[in-house]
Amino acid sequence: MMETAWIIPLFPLLSFLILLLFGRRLKEASAFVGILLTLASLVYSILVLFERFTAPTYKSEAAWLNIGDLHLTAGFEVNQLNALMLVIVSLVSCLVHTYSKGYMHGDERIPVFYAYLGLFTFAMQGLVLSPNLLQTYIFWELVGVGSFLLIGFYFYKEEAKAAAKKAFIMTRIGDVGLLIGMILLFWQTNSFEYDEIFKAVREGAISQGWITLTALLIFVGAVGKSGQFPLHTWLPDAMEGPTPVSALIHAATMVAAGVYLVAALFPLFAASKTALLTIAIIGAFTAIFAASIGLVQTDIKRVLAYSTVSQLGYMMLALGSAGYVAGVFHLMTHAFFKALLFLAAGSVIHAVHTQNIEEMGGLWKKLRLTGPLFLIGTLAISGVPLLSGFFSKDEILAAAWEGGHPILFLLAVIAAFFTAFYMFRLFFMVFTGEARSEMKHVHESPGVMTLPMIVLGVLAVISGYVNTPWFGTFLGDWLTKGNDSLGHSHVEGPGWIMIVATLVSLAGIFLAWLIYGKKSLSRDWLSGRGGALHTILYNKYYIDEFYQLTIVSLTKGMSYFLRFIDLFLVEGIVKGVAGFVQGLGKTGSKVQNGQVQTYGAMAFVGLAVLVVIFALTGGYLK
Amino acid sequence: MSSIPASAFLALALILFCIGLYGALSKRNTVIVLISIELMLNAVNINLVTFSKYGIKPSITGQIFALFAITVAAAEAAVGLAILIALYRNRKTVNIDEMDTMKH
Amino acid sequence: MTFSGEFIAFMLLALAAVIGGVLLLNLTNVVHMIIALVFTFVSIAGIYILLSAEFIAGAQILIYSGAITIIMLFGIMLTKHNDTSEGKPSLWRRLFLLLGVLGFAFAVYIGIYNLDLAPQTNHLHENNTLQIGKALYSKHIIPFELTSVLLLVALVGSIILAKKDEKGGE
Numbered sequence: 001m002m003e004t005a006w007i008i009p010l011f012p013l014l015s016f017l018i019l020l021l022f023g024r025r026l027k028e029a030s031a032f033v034g035i036l037l038t039l040a041s042l043v044y045s046i047l048v049l050f051e052r053f054t055a056p057t058y059k060s061e062a063a064w065l066n067i068g069d070l071h072l073t074a075g076f077e078v079n080q081l082n083a084l085m086l087v088i089v090s091l092v093s094c095l096v097h098t099y100s101k102g103y104m105h106g107d108e109r110i111p112v113f114y115a116y117l118g119l120f121t122f123a124m125q126g127l128v129l130s131p132n133l134l135q136t137y138i139f140w141e142l143v144g145v146g147s148f149l150l151i152g153f154y155f156y157k158e159e160a161k162a163a164a165k166k167a168f169i170m171t172r173i174g175d176v177g178l179l180i181g182m183i184l185l186f187w188q189t190n191s192f193e194y195d196e197i198f199k200a201v202r203e204g205a206i207s208q209g210w211i212t213l214t215a216l217l218i219f220v221g222a223v224g225k226s227g228q229f230p231l232h233t234w235l236p237d238a239m240e241g242p243t244p245v246s247a248l249i250h251a252a253t254m255v256a257a258g259v260y261l262v263a264a265l266f267p268l269f270a271a272s273k274t275a276l277l278t279i280a281i282i283g284a285f286t287a288i289f290a291a292s293i294g295l296v297q298t299d300i301k302r303v304l305a306y307s308t309v310s311q312l313g314y315m316m317l318a319l320g321s322a323g324y325v326a327g328v329f330h331l332m333t334h335a336f337f338k339a340l341l342f343l344a345a346g347s348v349i350h351a352v353h354t355q356n357i358e359e360m361g362g363l364w365k366k367l368r369l370t371g372p373l374f375l376i377g378t379l380a381i382s383g384v385p386l387l388s389g390f391f392s393k394d395e396i397l398a399a400a401w402e403g404g405h406p407i408l409f410l411l412a413v414i415a416a417f418f419t420a421f422y423m424f425r426l427f428f429m430v431f432t433g434e435a436r437s438e439m440k441h442v443h444e445s446p447g448v449m450t451l452p453m454i455v456l457g458v459l460a461v462i463s464g465y466v467n468t469p470w471f472g473t474f475l476g477d478w479l480t481k482g483n484d485s486l487g488h489s490h491v492e493g494p495g496w497i498m499i500v501a502t503l504v505s506l507a508g509i510f511l512a513w514l515i516y517g518k519k520s521l522s523r524d525w526l527s528g529r530g531g532a533l534h535t536i537l538y539n540k541y542y543i544d545e546f547y548q549l550t551i552v553s554l555t556k557g558m559s560y561f562l563r564f565i566d567l568f569l570v571e572g573i574v575k576g577v578a579g580f581v582q583g584l585g586k587t588g589s590k591v592q593n594g595q596v597q598t599y600g601a602m603a604f605v606g607l608a609v610l611v612v613i614f615a616l617t618g619g620y621l622k
Numbered sequence: 623m624s625s626i627p628a629s630a631f632l633a634l635a636l637i638l639f640c641i642g643l644y645g646a647l648s649k650r651n652t653v654i655v656l657i658s659i660e661l662m663l664n665a666v667n668i669n670l671v672t673f674s675k676y677g678i679k680p681s682i683t684g685q686i687f688a689l690f691a692i693t694v695a696a697a698e699a700a701v702g703l704a705i706l707i708a709l710y711r712n713r714k715t716v717n718i719d720e721m722d723t724m725k726h
Numbered sequence: 727m728t729f730s731g732e733f734i735a736f737m738l739l740a741l742a743a744v745i746g747g748v749l750l751l752n753l754t755n756v757v758h759m760i761i762a763l764v765f766t767f768v769s770i771a772g773i774y775i776l777l778s779a780e781f782i783a784g785a786q787i788l789i790y791s792g793a794i795t796i797i798m799l800f801g802i803m804l805t806k807h808n809d810t811s812e813g814k815p816s817l818w819r820r821l822f823l824l825l826g827v828l829g830f831a832f833a834v835y836i837g838i839y840n841l842d843l844a845p846q847t848n849h850l851h852e853n854n855t856l857q858i859g860k861a862l863y864s865k866h867i868i869p870f871e872l873t874s875v876l877l878l879v880a881l882v883g884s885i886i887l888a889k890k891d892e893k894g895g896e
Contacts, residue, residue, distance in 0.1 A: 605826035615833035641747035680848035697880035
């Protein structure tokens with residue numbers, strides 16, 4: 001199976017092409033095309049993964065471009081990380097495809113939607129199969145295109161349009177860093193191949209300074225894609241897209257690309273302490289920063305978006321603390337419970353037609369299936385014991401502690417507390433309390449939507465058990481097998497970390513229950529205490545406004561200035577040249593008046609000038 | 623021998639040539655333009671005859687050449703006038719400004 | 727330079743020729759211009775005599791002063807002969823031309839001024855017509871015959887060109 005793993009991305013691509021060509025005729029039936037093809041891709045991915053458990057890494061490459069001595073190759077590689085990512089991507093994508101069948105029901109542009117989903121999935125699968133940086137970069141940009149199209153799917157909505165543009169531009173800023181880093185790496189190692197690069201790093205062919213520089217530049221690309229501070233602002237705005245798309249973007253494809261890139265290039269990062277520390281700091285800061293914003297948001301999807309940013313920060317923190325396994329593990333568990341949360345949120349939105357949690361309440365009784373599933377996701381992300389999030393988060397905390405960054409560890413613990421608090425705040429506000437009067441005709445979503453949620457719910461519970469301190473660290477052993485540069489398979493942290501993590505999340509849940517569940521504490525108790533703080537948090541630290549004031553206005557000012565230059569200087573020169581030529585042409589056409597006499601006169605005067613010049617300079621006689 | 627230097631004749635020829643040239647390029651009546659061209663030919667003939675006498679090797683050939691030139695000039699005048707008449711019949715003008723079909 | 731009779735004759739003839747040329751440029755009546763040109767042609771004939779070329783001088787008077795001038799007069803009479811004010815081209819163009827002509831004249835004059843030809847002994851004036859005849863009928867016989875062909879062609883061509891278009895028949 002592994003020899004033909006390249007077929008996997010072709011299924012979604014085929015879906016994309018079919019829907020592009022025949023979508024108009026297929027109408028709602030196009031959903032089946034997308035679902036079946038992604039299902040095929042999922043089955044194939046699972047087969048490849050199972051084969052990879054026993055077989056060694058398979059890599060196949062063919063010459064792509066030969067420019068002089070430069071040989072560029074294209075191909076695919078199936079190593080542990082790739083195989084795992086393939087399954088995650090295919091699974092989430094397949095479930096999202098299925099879910100969209102119900103969620104997008106009645107939309108006229110279903111074929112377009114499924115075509116975009118296909119393209120998006122294809123790009124992500126291509127990305128994880130890439131064996132070299134150049135190919136990665138191509139798919140990386142394709143992922144960006146896919147997200148742009150999907151976020152801007154409701155293009156007639158101004159906000160969606162703006163959000164799509166914002167997502168594209170913000171990630172592009174990161175991509176520039178990635179591109180520069182890639183080119184510098186190529187300059188240093190003369191290869192785009194991951195293996196070649198790692199070999200060069202191992203053998204010390206690149207100086208330490210270069211490693212740090214290129215690693216940081218590539219990390220900038222990951223920052224853009226994975227919504228890390230300071231390029232995170234596009235991710236919450238991306239909520240303007242349809243909810244299944246949010247699930248896909250947040251769980252498996254777009255934002256996972258950044259974490260995946262860091263994981264895939266981990267040996268490079270591991271070679272530089274500075275790069276790792278930077279990643280860890282940015283990750284930890286993003287985790288707590290986004291979590292604090294999530295505390296006060298009132299839009300259900302935005303809360304989830306900030307939780308994604310925060311969880312991605314966790315993953316970066318893990319990778320930065322040399323916890324390769326912890327990062328990838330959390331990437332996997334997060335993919336499941338975050339997809340579950342988004343799909344459940346979509347189900348809620350589908351039922352009540354609003355995204356504002358202030359207007360929800362008492363939905364527990366009405367959404368008999370969505371409610372418990374949402375609770376599972378909430379428990380998982382909060383790190384309640386025995387669910388998947390608990391194990392991966394514990395792993396990350398242990399990695400951070402062992403990495404020797406007590407401050408970062410503390411930040412991560414606080415972020416965990418915040419996470420538990422805002423997730424249960426969300427849960428209590430949506431599902432408990434009194435039902436609003438206008439919510440009379442609320443009904444549960446159709447089976448096509450609940451089925452993917454059930455699958456994800458099961459996974460969100462059990463997926464953590466592949467790597468636990470109690471039942472063996474199967475995932476970690478497998479991921480690091482045959483590759484020492486990836487670090488330890490399992491970080492054996494002190495036992496108290498697990499207890500602290502549990503206590504912190506339970507404390508967060510308890511506080512949320514006090515305020516929003518039991519209502520024994522007034523909701524204004526907190527916001528009243530720190531009115532200014534609340535305002536700041538509600539406005540997301542004014543980051544958008546800050547960008548608006550500084551970068552955007554600076555750019556605008558510069559563009560006005562450049563426009564001025566263009567209008568008066570460039571245009572002036574152009575017009576001057578054009579005017580000169582025009583004048584010349586007019587004079588010329590006046591001379592061309594058709595009279596032989598004038599022609600003769602001109603020819604003669606020209607001759608006379610030549611003769612005079614020769615006579616004065618001596619001419620040929622000299 | 624002659625007391626007049628050769629350059630005097632040549633200078634006269636030059637002056638006449640320039641007058642003819644100026645006339646040919648500035649006059650607007652076609653007949654006058656033709657006549658100006660005759661004047662230029664005459665100036666050339668003066669040169670030929672002058673060199674026939676004052677050249678490094680004086681010879682009658684210069685005069686013969688001048689004779690031929692006169693003959694050709696006469697033929698040219700006749701043909702030129704015929705063209706002029708034909709043109710005039712078609713365009714009702716001898717004004718050179720209005721003969722600008724080359725423009726189109 | 728002595729004021730020999732030859733010199734005086736040259737000066738007078740040259741002056742007449744140049745005056746004729748200048749009048750050609752400045753007169754407005756077309757017929758007057760032609761008459762001014764006759765002066766020039768006759769003066770040039772005189773110049774030919776000074777250059778010991780009597781036969782050419784004769785031919786000059788016959789062909790230019792006689793034939794060509796008459797042809798030109800015919801041309802004028804057959805077209806708009808009473809068109810006196812012919813209108814001048816624009817000032818800048820005349821200036822432009824004048825500059826060109828003067829520059830040309832200046833350049834050629836430099837060549838003439840530096841030309842120093844020592845007078846050679848020659849026998850051109852002795853039986854000039856006989857010499858021309860001998861040369862014409864011996865050494866230059868083929869060009870001579872060709873000239874006759876040229877004249878014939880010119881004759882026929884002129885007639886055809888000037889002939890009224892029979893179909894048009896104005």
